[in-house]
Amino acid sequence: xxxxxxxxxxxxxxxxxxxxxxxxxGLVNPANRKKYQVIVVGTGLAGGSTAATLGEMxxxxxxxxxxxxxxxxxxxxxxxxxxxxKNYQNDxxxxxxxxxxxxKGGDFRSRExxxxxxxxxxxxxxxxxxxxxxxxxxxxxxxxxNRSFGGAQVSRTFYARGQTGQQLLLGAYQALNRQIAAGMxxxxxxxxxxxxxxxxxxxxxxxxxxxxDGKIEAHTAxxxxxxxxxxxxxxxxxxxxxxxxxxxxxxxxxxxxLFANPCFTxxxxxxxxxxxxxxxxxxxMSESLRNDGRVWAPLRPQDSDCAPADLPEDxxxxxxxxxxxxxxxxxxxxxASRAAKEACxxxxxxxxxxxxxxxxxxxxxxxxxxxxxxxxxxERYGNLFEMYQRITGEDPNKTPMRIYPAIHYAMGGLWxxxxxxxxxxxxxxxxxCNFSDHGANRLGASALMQGLADGYFVLPYSIGNYLSQxxxxxxxxxxGAISSAISAVNSRIDRLLSAPGAKHPPEHFHRLLGxxxxxxxGMSRDPAELKNALxxxxxxxxxxxxxxxxxxxGEQFNQTLxxxxxxxxxxxxxxxxxxxxxxxxxxCGSHARSDHLTADxxxxxxxxxYSYVAxxxxxxxxxxxxxxxxxxxxxxxxxxxxxxx
Amino acid sequence: xxxxxxxxxxxxSTAQGRFExxxxxxxxPDMSFLEMLDVLNEGLISAGKEPVAFDYDCREGICGACxxxxxxxxxxxxxxxxxxxxxxxxxxxxxxxxxxxxxxxAFPVVRxxxxxxxAYDRILQAGGFISARTGSAPDGNTFPVSKETAxxxxxxxxxxxxxxxxxxxxxxxxxxxxxxxIAHLGLLPQGQPERNSRVHTMLAQMDTEGFGFxxxxxxxxxxxxxxxxxxxxxxxxxxxxxxxxxR
Ligand SMILES: Cc1cc2nc3c(=O)[nH]c(=O)nc-3n(C[C@H](O)[C@H](O)[C@H](O)COP(=O)(O)OP(=O)(O)OC[C@H]3O[C@@H](n4cnc5c(N)ncnc54)[C@H](O)[C@@H]3O)c2cc1C
Ligand code: FES
Numbered sequence: 089x090x091x092x093x094x095x096x097x098x099x100x101x102x103x104x105x106x107x108x109x110x111x112x113x114g115l116v117n118p119a120n121r122k123k124y125q126v127i128v129v130g131t132g133l134a135g136g137s138t139a140a141t142l143g144e145m146x147x148x149x150x151x152x153x154x155x156x157x158x159x160x161x162x163x164x165x166x167x168x169x170x171x172x173x174k175n176y177q178n179d180x181x182x183x184x185x186x187x188x189x190x191x192k193g194g195d196f197r198s199r200e201x202x203x204x205x206x207x208x209x210x211x212x213x214x215x216x217x218x219x220x221x222x223x224x225x226x227x228x229x230x231x232x233x234n235r236s237f238g239g240a241q242v243s244r245t246f247y248a249r250g251q252t253g254q255q256l257l258l259g260a261y262q263a264l265n266r267q268i269a270a271g272m273x274x275x276x277x278x279x280x281x282x283x284x285x286x287x288x289x290x291x292x293x294x295x296x297x298x299x300x301d302g303k304i305e306a307h308t309a310x311x312x313x314x315x316x317x318x319x320x321x322x323x324x325x326x327x328x329x330x331x332x333x334x335x336x337x338x339x340x341x342x343x344x345x346l347f348a349n350p351c352f353t354x355x356x357x358x359x360x361x362x363x364x365x366x367x368x369x370x371x372x373m374s375e376s377l378r379n380d381g382r383v384w385a386p387l388r389p390q391d392s393d394c395a396p397a398d399l400p401e402d403x404x405x406x407x408x409x410x411x412x413x414x415x416x417x418x419x420x421x422x423x424a425s426r427a428a429k430e431a432c433x434x435x436x437x438x439x440x441x442x443x444x445x446x447x448x449x450x451x452x453x454x455x456x457x458x459x460x461x462x463x464x465x466x467e468r469y470g471n472l473f474e475m476y477q478r479i480t481g482e483d484p485n486k487t488p489m490r491i492y493p494a495i496h497y498a499m500g501g502l503w504x505x506x507x508x509x510x511x512x513x514x515x516x517x518x519x520x521c522n523f524s525d526h527g528a529n530r531l532g533a534s535a536l537m538q539g540l541a542d543g544y545f546v547l548p549y550s551i552g553n554y555l556s557q558x559x560x561x562x563x564x565x566x567x568g569a570i571s572s573a574i575s576a577v578n579s580r581i582d583r584l585l586s587a588p589g590a591k592h593p594p595e596h597f598h599r600l601l602g603x604x605x606x607x608x609x610g611m612s613r614d615p616a617e618l619k620n621a622l623x624x625x626x627x628x629x630x631x632x633x634x635x636x637x638x639x640x641x642g643e644q645f646n647q648t649l650x651x652x653x654x655x656x657x658x659x660x661x662x663x664x665x666x667x668x669x670x671x672x673x674x675x676c677g678s679h680a681r682s683d684h685l686t687a688d689x690x691x692x693x694x695x696x697x698y699s700y701v702a703x704x705x706x707x708x709x710x711x712x713x714x715x716x717x718x719x720x721x722x723x724x725x726x727x728x729x730x731x732x733x
Numbered sequence: 734x735x736x737x738x739x740x741x742x743x744x745x746s747t748a749q750g751r752f753e754x755x756x757x758x759x760x761x762p763d764m765s766f767l768e769m770l771d772v773l774n775e776g777l778i779s780a781g782k783e784p785v786a787f788d789y790d791c792r793e794g795i796c797g798a799c800x801x802x803x804x805x806x807x808x809x810x811x812x813x814x815x816x817x818x819x820x821x822x823x824x825x826x827x828x829x830x831x832x833x834x835x836x837x838x839a840f841p842v843v844r845x846x847x848x849x850x851x852a853y854d855r856i857l858q859a860g861g862f863i864s865a866r867t868g869s870a871p872d873g874n875t876f877p878v879s880k881e882t883a884x885x886x887x888x889x890x891x892x893x894x895x896x897x898x899x900x901x902x903x904x905x906x907x908x909x910x911x912x913x914x915i916a917h918l919g920l921l922p923q924g925q926p927e928r929n930s931r932v933h934t935m936l937a938q939m940d941t942e943g944f945g946f947x948x949x950x951x952x953x954x955x956x957x958x959x960x961x962x963x964x965x966x967x968x969x970x971x972x973x974x975x976x977x978x979x980r
Contacts, residue, residue: 141867156788157854159894160796176874219870221863221921223886230877248887254795255890262862269858277851300843329791363763366772369792478814481762481822544867593778640783645844647786648778
């Protein structure tokens, strides 16, 4: 298949592009909107805001999520905040500055037009959320408060304590509820999309499984929107919720939606390390802790099982302060993460041994407590200390925290054009599941911004534009494409339930996959190791289909079956991630190739050869995907090199 | 360390349930309660048996999915903690633990420890929102909100919708859940236009769903993982009477 990767972005001055584009887009007359049916899969910030807004406008919307309530989408867990170029602090922020920071943060691997639009819309999001009753932090005078986040030089982050994602999602969920009550949105909780229905080259519906009774059903529509979140759980252990998965986007990929930059996955340096092989997920500890905590590891490997209190100063290596004297403990996420990994790879990791390795370094508050007192530190980080203590049983006031990096976010995702449409006509993707705005690295507090910009302010226009070019035309329920999609789903479920040599629960294979890609396609990527992983992956996949054990039937509430299906897709996506990491023969942002690092561990970009989006086509064989390139052109900013020495 | 679990098993909403006994031969203090159940389940699957169904997602205490009654207490013995944030160090070697689903008529059992909490969604659909059409909002700083009010709003809006309040209540009342939302929206200037109608429609829906009314037992507040205070219920009642006068 020939893909012409047209970004369909408008031309002209950056500031005018979105305005111009909005004017150029077609509209659907309010009286005609009710004739159209739109499917929105996902109820996180992206999906919830999309469904609510389309419902308000008068379209008929069907909304789906796998949780028991739309309010539980993983967006609920976001802690830190949401960026917006309001410049309420009068500290020199502007749309242009937020745009520039985001492009630079993404290490010049994203599209200028999209990122500018995101920065432009950020201000509307805050207004919208406040109007819905989202309780952002306030100053004593009653106005909205801001903080600086993730190394930004301006205070542009709006927040609601450490629960910003929860509060924003409840805002979107309440708007969604209003439309459900009004009959404009039909809600399908505990319903999982398992297949995309494509008719005459257009996305026309989905096949779902009712997770309560196992019923397989087809839903058709005039267009389909995927807002199904990120794929960090491919690594098994991540900070994502347990249910986060890539199945919806992977089904779409197999139907012709190109997958962009799959190897761009972000690692967060400060998570609570794994404590045993039973570990089911990793918990994020806010980045802000590095403002007062000092990161260290024992100087000598033989000290790694000593109690930290028994190690005198000269037996400790404050490796960030040593290697990056200017920024010290505040170096960016990826640099801090790789340095911690190197210390552990040297055998200097601390904490319990899991699978023969100690993966953890200390984050020590004793100096700050000595200087400022427990009370001040408690005020700053009390809730985090409490959470840490609940999980580990250790009090960070008395003994240093142990931290280790973990997978946190996926910048890669379905390729979309400026209208957020994938390469399948009529299939849109928004939020973390598309690749659009963060390039090779996402800045803190900008995922929430993107999800809501997509859902409240971009899709309502671009979907209207798409529908204005198509007559509403319902699909006959007995259409051949529907029955074949349903039978594909059924036969896949049957296969999962009847592996010939069934012996291991699905998690067994998920752990194998996770360990393999974490070691080879995680914090640092080495070509030889990637090739090795690429050899093993098809083997693990074969074993999975031969040996996976799922008890119970498909006609009942069956969580093992749900997980098995998701893991089957992760096993394919994991391979594409490694293919992409190997193909991108440079380092950039989160993608640190061991053969393209400076002596100080900085990533070395190769703009001459790799200034493109890698968009992969499914060829019919997972192991031989076809690469398409969207060349990036920088008309307004000049790609520069970062330094934290 | 080892323990004995008595776990509620029920194949679907209409089936007769029963307790099933399991011994856990090895658990460590650093395991979460749900990870202990994961280990049990992987063992059951390997042995060809059906695992115990239970709800979970974030495992960070924020999504509100997890919902076990442990030794008679929704979310178990630790204060201000969801089930997923309960760690095995709270238990001792040889303990015998009883694990059940939320026991509320309005939350029918789906399977084993999983219940249907869509009644809570329907209560919120009945009025738990501020009607603010996308694109129509004024600048975020148009209505100043004092810090104290904002903080009070936040301590109401932090509800995770887990259902523990109703599960703990002898009257199976959803009052704390409803009152938290009414306080969240009703304390804000943006929430005033719909304040009078909201309290009526939401309480009516709570009644329709079959929840009882508040008898001031305060069990809800004791189990709420977000420590939402029962004074919100008093506020809700006041709002209700106030609206009767002003309607
Ligand atoms: C611990 C943590 C903290 C974070 N903190 C921040 C922060 O402070 N600031 C920030 O900007 N970002 C933060 N992020 C990132 C941010 O939270 C996410 O990127 C964002 O919320 C994703 O939103 P979404 O709407 O795209 O997807 P999600 O919120 O993940 O929603 C996905 C939806 O899709 C549904 N779904 C998925 N697959 C299917 C299927 N097959 N069928 C049916 N439904 C399906 C799910 O049910 C769900 O409703 C954080 C992330 C983590 C993990
Ligand atoms: S699993 Fe999300 S609150 Fe417990």
